[in-house]
Amino acid sequence: DSGVTQTPKHLITATGQRVTLRCSPRSGDLSVYWYQQSLDQGLQFLIHYYNGEERAKGNILERFSAQQFPDLHSELNLSSLELGDSALYFCASSVGGAGTNTEAFFGQGTRLTVV
Amino acid sequence: TQLLEQSPQFLSIQEGENLTVYCNSSSVFSSLQWYRQEPGEGPVLLVTVVTGGEVKKLKRLTFQFGDARKDSSLHITAAQPGDTGLYLCAGVPSGAGSYQLTFGKGTKLSVIP
Numbered sequence: 001d002s003g004v005t006q007t008p009k010h011l012i013t014a015t016g017q018r019v020t021l022r023c024s025p026r027s028g029d030l031s032v033y034w035y036q037q038s039l040d041q042g043l044q045f046l047i048h049y050y051n052g053e054e055r056a057k058g059n060i061l062e063r064f065s066a067q068q069f070p071d072l073h074s075e076l077n078l079s080s081l082e083l084g085d086s087a088l089y090f091c092a093s094s095v096g097g098a099g100t101n102t103e104a105f106f107g108q109g110t111r112l113t114v115v
Numbered sequence: 116t117q118l119l120e121q122s123p124q125f126l127s128i129q130e131g132e133n134l135t136v137y138c139n140s141s142s143v144f145s146s147l148q149w150y151r152q153e154p155g156e157g158p159v160l161l162v163t164v165v166t167g168g169e170v171k172k173l174k175r176l177t178f179q180f181g182d183a184r185k186d187s188s189l190h191i192t193a194a195q196p197g198d199t200g201l202y203l204c205a206g207v208p209s210g211a212g213s214y215q216l217t218f219g220k221g222t223k224l225s226v227i228p
Contacts, residue, residue: 002157033216042220043158043203056215090157092216102207102216103148106157 003027006091006107014115018079021110025072025093031055032074033104034066037088049074050097081114088112118142119204119219127225131193136222138204139186147187147206149178152221158203184209194226
């Protein structure tokens with residue numbers, strides 16, 4: 001158990017809908033990272049928050065947004081869903097910001113299926 | 116273009132064989148991590164290498180960081196079926212403002228009993 005909790009584990013929804021994925025980082029970790037993993041693209045970095053502030057954005061679509069709350073949990077919002085958004089979404093956390101010796105701890109992921 | 120290139124993409128070997136997988140980049144990294152991911156699970160951190168030329172051992176796994184800190188390798192001795200999984204390298208490129216923890220696409224290892 002990594003200490004990172006993601007909910008829900010599975011999500012099936014229709015195209016055009018909006019969903020929210022939730023992540024609770026390890027106790028004491030200030031950074032939260034979101035990744036999308038598909039078979040052909042591997043783990044794609046979406047966004048990084050550190051202590052409530054956005055630190056880096058990767059290949060995140062405009063239809064997607066995220067935030068980190070004062071209690072450090074984070075939510076990833078996916079809207080106007082398309083079939084191609086079906087993937088595993090992982091949250092990871094680390095003690096500090098991404099930099100030297102960043103070691104990330106991953107949750108078990110949310111499997112999103114868009115039908 | 117992938118910042119971290121891993122090779123080979125797929126590897127299928129017999130139990131007891133040795134193998135090496137590689138993680139290469141044209142960028143310098145302050146450190147690199149190796150993770151293993153099993154189906155349906157999140158990646159699990161195996162090791163972090165920090166110093167150029169550093170070698171770290173974890174039981175039958177040996178990790179090396181290149182002298183120029185642009186590449187790394189993972190060597191497994193006498194592979195076991197339990198070593199089966201997706202091996203990922205990850206790092207943050209050196210330089211101001213780099214906050215993206217970037218992953219390679221991974222090497223999918225299958226060890227056949």
